Amino acid sequence: MNLLYFDIIGRSVAVYLFMLLAIRLTGKKELSQLNTADVVLILLISNSVQNAMVGTDTSLAGGLIAAAALFLLNYLLKKWLFKNEKFRRLLNEKPEILIHNGKLDFDMLSRLSITNEELQEAMREHGVERYADVKLGMLESDGNISIISGSGTLKHTQFKRKHSHKTLGTLDN
Known part of the structure; x- marks a missing residue:
């Protein structure tokens, strides 16, 4: 696998973890009650972190690798949350x-x-x-x-x- 793809995976994981932490720190109320400003914020954040994840690689493969890394990380995180009560308490309010x-x-x-x-x-x-x-x-x-x-x-x-x-x-x- 190309070294650039490992870079995309690492960047995607870093952005995912940052977003997870940011959402955790802003509070659970924000998750269920999205207003217009919240939707705009989500769209702008997704646009701003796109380049942070894929860097200069704007190819289809780069985007798919970033998405696959996010899906895999999310899957693994959910499995870990299910099995580890201490981590679940830390992450979930x-x-x-x-x-x-x-x-x-x-x-x-x-x-x-x-x-x-x-x-x-x-x-x-x-x-x-x-x-x-x-x-x-x-x-x-x-x-x-x-x-x-x-x-x-x-x-x-x-x-x-x-x-x-x-x-x-x-x-x-």
């Missing part, structure tokens, strides 16, 4: 409680930058009108907000916070 028995966790909402409008939209999608009707509202590891409603109460689970955050004053019941 844990779900966070946003609402518990109708009470909002303003510190968590502020830390995750979840607006009142986003929370109300998730509630409407689940057919819930008021915060008081929410038994449990969670930001899932994939960035979606899950809402469980109904009568009865859930047992309280306390999570220790490492940092204190300002509260989000725009959220009200």
Whole structure:
């Protein structure tokens, strides 16, 4: 195999790992709620890293090798995530409680930058009108907000916070 192709594979792996880290650091909320600016950002990033992956090789073979390297790396990463819990915890964020028995966790909402409008939209999608009707509202590891409603109460689970955050004053019941 041509030495240039090994260079393309190495560059593709480096870009993949950078993008994985960048997405992990920007937060899980960004994954599920793409707006116009996010789509534009994704398109610009893909265009900007293309040359970083293939260098001066703009041939079909160079592009296919870069794509194959990305697919293979993604496959191997998913296998490793499945088998290695420690790595999975490092890479994947844990779900966070946003609402518990109708009470909002303003510190968590502020830390995750979840607006009142986003929370109300998730509630409407689940057919819930008021915060008081929410038994449990969670930001899932994939960035979606899950809402469980109904009568009865859930047992309280306390999570220790490492940092204190300002509260989000725009959220009200």
